[in-house]
Amino acid sequence: MTSVAATTVPSSPMAPRPCRVRRLTRETHDTFTLEIDPGDQARGFAPGQFNMLYVFGVGEVPISVSGDPAERRQLVHTTREVGVVTRAMAGLRRGASIGVRGPYGRPWPLESALGRDIVVVAGGIGLAPLRSALYEIVARRRDFGNVVLLYGARSPEDILFRRDLDRWQASAGVVVSITVDHAIGAWPGHVGVVPTLIERAPFDAANAVALICGPELMMRFTADALRQRGVATERIFVSLERNMKCAIGFCGHCQFGPSFVCKDGPVFAYDRVERLMELREI
Amino acid sequence: MESLEGILSGHAFFHDLPPRYLELVVGCASNVRFDGGDFLFRTGTEANHFFLIRHGRAALEIAAPGRPPLILETLGEGEVIGWSWLIPPYRWMFDARALEQTRAVALDGKCLRGKCEADHDLGYELFTRIAHVMERRLMAARLQLLDVYGTRP
Amino acid sequence: MTTAPRAGDRAILSVPALGSLLQALRDDGHQLVGPTVRDGAIVYAEIAGLEDLPQGWTETQEAGTYRLHRRDDDALFGYALGPQSWKQFFFAPRVRLWQARRGGNETFTIVEESGSPPRLALIGARSCDLHAIAIQDRVFLREGAEDPDYAARRAGTFVVAVNCGQAGGTCFCVSMKTGPRVSEGFDLALTELLDVPHRFLVELGSARGAALLGRVVSAPASDTDRVAADEIVERTARSMGRTLDTGGIKELLYGSYEHRRWDEVATRCLACANCTLVCPTCFCATVEDVTDLTGDHAERWRRWDSCFTLDHSYLHGGSVRSSTRARYRQWLTHKLATWIDQFGTSGCVGCGRCVTWCPVAIDITQEVAAIRAPEGPKDEPHGES
Numbered sequence: 001m002t003s004v005a006a007t008t009v010p011s012s013p014m015a016p017r018p019c020r021v022r023r024l025t026r027e028t029h030d031t032f033t034l035e036i037d038p039g040d041q042a043r044g045f046a047p048g049q050f051n052m053l054y055v056f057g058v059g060e061v062p063i064s065v066s067g068d069p070a071e072r073r074q075l076v077h078t079t080r081e082v083g084v085v086t087r088a089m090a091g092l093r094r095g096a097s098i099g100v101r102g103p104y105g106r107p108w109p110l111e112s113a114l115g116r117d118i119v120v121v122a123g124g125i126g127l128a129p130l131r132s133a134l135y136e137i138v139a140r141r142r143d144f145g146n147v148v149l150l151y152g153a154r155s156p157e158d159i160l161f162r163r164d165l166d167r168w169q170a171s172a173g174v175v176v177s178i179t180v181d182h183a184i185g186a187w188p189g190h191v192g193v194v195p196t197l198i199e200r201a202p203f204d205a206a207n208a209v210a211l212i213c214g215p216e217l218m219m220r221f222t223a224d225a226l227r228q229r230g231v232a233t234e235r236i237f238v239s240l241e242r243n244m245k246c247a248i249g250f251c252g253h254c255q256f257g258p259s260f261v262c263k264d265g266p267v268f269a270y271d272r273v274e275r276l277m278e279l280r281e282i
Numbered sequence: 283m284e285s286l287e288g289i290l291s292g293h294a295f296f297h298d299l300p301p302r303y304l305e306l307v308v309g310c311a312s313n314v315r316f317d318g319g320d321f322l323f324r325t326g327t328e329a330n331h332f333f334l335i336r337h338g339r340a341a342l343e344i345a346a347p348g349r350p351p352l353i354l355e356t357l358g359e360g361e362v363i364g365w366s367w368l369i370p371p372y373r374w375m376f377d378a379r380a381l382e383q384t385r386a387v388a389l390d391g392k393c394l395r396g397k398c399e400a401d402h403d404l405g406y407e408l409f410t411r412i413a414h415v416m417e418r419r420l421m422a423a424r425l426q427l428l429d430v431y432g433t434r435p
Numbered sequence: 436m437t438t439a440p441r442a443g444d445r446a447i448l449s450v451p452a453l454g455s456l457l458q459a460l461r462d463d464g465h466q467l468v469g470p471t472v473r474d475g476a477i478v479y480a481e482i483a484g485l486e487d488l489p490q491g492w493t494e495t496q497e498a499g500t501y502r503l504h505r506r507d508d509d510a511l512f513g514y515a516l517g518p519q520s521w522k523q524f525f526f527a528p529r530v531r532l533w534q535a536r537r538g539g540n541e542t543f544t545i546v547e548e549s550g551s552p553p554r555l556a557l558i559g560a561r562s563c564d565l566h567a568i569a570i571q572d573r574v575f576l577r578e579g580a581e582d583p584d585y586a587a588r589r590a591g592t593f594v595v596a597v598n599c600g601q602a603g604g605t606c607f608c609v610s611m612k613t614g615p616r617v618s619e620g621f622d623l624a625l626t627e628l629l630d631v632p633h634r635f636l637v638e639l640g641s642a643r644g645a646a647l648l649g650r651v652v653s654a655p656a657s658d659t660d661r662v663a664a665d666e667i668v669e670r671t672a673r674s675m676g677r678t679l680d681t682g683g684i685k686e687l688l689y690g691s692y693e694h695r696r697w698d699e700v701a702t703r704c705l706a707c708a709n710c711t712l713v714c715p716t717c718f719c720a721t722v723e724d725v726t727d728l729t730g731d732h733a734e735r736w737r738r739w740d741s742c743f744t745l746d747h748s749y750l751h752g753g754s755v756r757s758s759t760r761a762r763y764r765q766w767l768t769h770k771l772a773t774w775i776d777q778f779g780t781s782g783c784v785g786c787g788r789c790v791t792w793c794p795v796a797i798d799i800t801q802e803v804a805a806i807r808a809p810e811g812p813k814d815e816p817h818g819e820s
Contacts, residue, residue: 012583014722014735015533015545030433056535056543057726057733082433082751096541124431154431181426185351188381191341192355193425196418200360215430221421243750245722250575250582251740252719253747255769258776279692281761433752 013248016054016099017041019075021092027078028158031125032090033066036075036098044072046107047132048239048267052247053077054099055092059085062244062262064129065103069136075100078128078160104247106267108133109237113209117145119201119231121222123152123194123214127160129239130213134164138172146203148175152194152218155182175202194218195225205230212270213239220277223270233271240265240273257282286311289387293334294360295411303404310393316340316380322363323374329366331388335359338384343377355422356381362415367391368408441639445656445664446648448625448635450511454485455651456595456623460556465593468524469558470517475503477517479524482558489514496604496787499796512559512627515603518792520564520715522571524555525588528739532584532722535733543733552584556593560621562614563606563784565596567715569620573778574718584737593643596621598664599671600629605787607677607800613784615671623648626664636664679785679800680807681771687807688772692764696805701760703795708741710789710797711766716774716782719747742766767802 022035034053045051045065054060061083067076081087092098110133118137122130130149137147149168153159159178168174177197179190190197194214210226212219219238226236242254242261254261257276259268276282287308290296296304314333316322322333322340333340339358345351354376357363363378363386372391398405448456457467461484469482472489482488493506493514506513534546560568575585596617608614617624622644625635636656639645711717721740726733740747743762748755756762774782783799790798 012532012547013580014737015547018543018545020542054724056537056541057724057730059724060722060735093541097538097543099535099543099545152431154429158431179356181429181431183353184349185341185343185353187353190339190356190358191353193422195425196422200358217425217428217430221425241750242755243748245720245740248580249577250718251721252742253721253740255765255773258773260777281756281758282692282765 014101014246016052016060016101018097019100021094021096021098022074023094024090024092027160030082031078031080031158031160033076033078034089034092034098035067036077036100038073038075038100042072042075043103045069045075045103045132047110047136048107048129049103049105050129050247050266051075051077051100051102051104052244053085053089054101055085055088056097056099058088060099060101061085061089062104062241062247064132064239064266066128066131067135069132070139078125078131080125101247104262106263106265108211108239108267109209110136112235114143115145116235117203117208118147119198119203119208119210119226120147120149121151121194121198121210121212121214121226122149123212123218123222124154124158125160126212126214126218126239127151130211131161131164133211134168134174138168138174141173145207146175147173148201148203149177150194150197150201151176151178152197152214153178153180155180156187156189177201193221195221198222198225198229208235210236212236216240216277223274233274234269236270237267238270238273238277239267286313286387289313289336290334293336293387295334295362295415299407303407306397306401306404307389307394307408310390310397311387312390314386314388316384316386318380318382318384320380320384322378322380322384322386325374325377327374329364329372329374330391332362332364332367332391333378333386333388335361335363336385336387338386339381340378340384341381343379344375345377351377355419355426362412365412365416367395368412441645442641444639444645445661446637446639446653447656447660448637448648448651448653450485450633450635452651452653453511453625453635456647457484457556457558459647459650460593460595464554465556466553467556467558468521470512470514472503476501477503477514479517479519479521485511488512488559493601494603496791497796498605498790498798499793501791508629509633510600510627510629512597512625513600513629515599515601515606516561516564516786516788518713518788520713520786520788521557521560521568522715522717524557525568525585525592526571526575526718526720526739527584527588527737530584530737532735532737535735537731537733548584552588554591554593555588556595558595560594560596560617561599561786562596562617563608563611563786564715565594565617565620566611566613566784567786570716570778570780570782570784571718573780574716593647594621594623594640596624596640598624598626598668600627600667602671602674602676603787603791604676605790605798607675607679607785607787609672609675609785610677610679610681610800611781611783611785616668626667628660628663628667630663636660677787677790677798677800679783679803681781684781684803685772685775687803688768691806692768694806695810696802697760697764699805700763700797700802701758703797704759704763705795706743706745706759706762707794708743709792709794711741711743712739713788713792714770715784715786715788716770717741721746742769767799770799771803 066078169176245251249263575582599615621640
């Protein structure tokens, strides 16, 4: 008589790894940075990827990594406080556990930019996932041509990572232009939306690769301005967001047309997603 | 020293302007310079000029009682400030303040309006270019209005 | 049998022999799941043997209607499909993913699930549902990315399939090329022969099926039996209640995001999610993070979800698909078009359940036909409305 062997359920890809919070830094009134000790199971990441971060008993959210990919002993995430989980996360103290799953997603395609000019365009919190890319670009500066960072924030008080911005401008060969949507008279810098910086930015449109991250509307206007300047849409990359529950292509929530933002994105070439981005409620 | 014609044809706004129109326009042009803090024009005054910025930066501002002036937009090298000279009642609605030393070409509005009346082809050429500038400003203003970085209610 | 039976061979099983076959599966440690009458419908549940099958029962189905009633014979499988499919057994409606325990100083540890789900034997699976299982296998058993719970429940499943003796009324497997004849994913396939004696033509689908059949009494299948069985299936194929033209359907739907029909169906659709619950391929799920009252113990559960819920696409203070129009469009476009780009096949097997169980009788085949039809002139608004 044949009998059938039982199988136990193996280690679940939905189970987070508890890691320790090293430090929480307030960046602006609604944005903070979390530095996490990844422990023995440090997985590393590529710029543009994200982790699912779990707060005990509250929930789990996808947050882009904003730290240096070369620094494997540290996991850094920057996020806005927008909901229950991120608000609970903002209250975590040094030494507290936070669940980490990941890294997930397709990263910024820096390899496709070798030898080319890179235009990095960040809107608001979009600078966080792009900061990882800039750390890597700066570490391999000679691999690329002109590197330009165009960064738009809501107001001067919302500008993130000022030290990094200054350092890139001063000593890393990156041309940094910052603009704000709203300012009062004391602000000496640019005022105006970020696409207005594109026309005069110093890069060769014919050979450039563009990396854009920010609110979807900002990305659309920016991609359009880049295209008008002559950047090929297959070399313009955007980072999309959708509701995620599993981050591994099973739960179905993050679908955007035929793509799963968690595993086919979040980084997409603009020519592939342009039409869907223009349709309502996709 | 570069000629005024050369400066004009080198500025993005007059890019590719046919020489016969350039000759007409240059008659209304003059070089100007503002120190940081100087006003290019003030709200409520007669709009008699528009400015092609060659170097430096200016802010379009508006002041309301009880609050510091709000900057709507800053414009720099290669850009244009002012189109109220084209459209009656020819009055400035905002302040324009130089943020740093700014060199520009000022174009006399009355002079240009006169020449456009006399030569409608010149008028068409100028209006087409101004329309293009307005379109881009409107798009930018709309995106600014959407406050994309703000928190939704 | 004198020679060792092989896949494709056929034999005849009496009703008692079928009962013995089910018992043999139980003796091997399989949990039998099959059709049984409950709550006014034929549902899939754990069964003990022949006695639990819906003998003498059948159903009438139409858009928005399902009624059970008695047959005038003793057929064991004389019906088509109930509201559920087999997906509940592999893609569990509610399952705990892990537990967490709070430690000192705001730390916590994760406790993973252990334990093994029972080996299942599906009794009475229809061709459309077997295609649906294969489709869900492509979702949950991706190379390099398997859902471990699905894989554990799915492993070693024994399938006793049934060729449909009648069409369901709302189903359209012929259009979707998923039936009615069982062609893949089975160990044994039965065709019920209702003349005297009441018996089954059984087709072997695998070595496991052959081995099991070898343990019960069977007789060789005569040519008359084979012809009779084939004719039953062909008659079913000829009597489909609906058709769905799948020609170029992906391009059709990709080009129809702004079609007027979405506005029209949105006036009827209640976004009740019935269709996604009864659909054998829908796989959306959500997670729930819960704690107990002390706050020291947390759990994460996975449960079925539906793209028809407002929350499904929630992002930063609002939902991407907030209108019913957008949600219906998402469901249908996914099922028939984007699914093809994602998994290489259609997501629809033509089982008709979404048609039967929609409370307002929305018919997926009608919606597709309407989108295919050339758009006529817009109706002028009536004076009195």
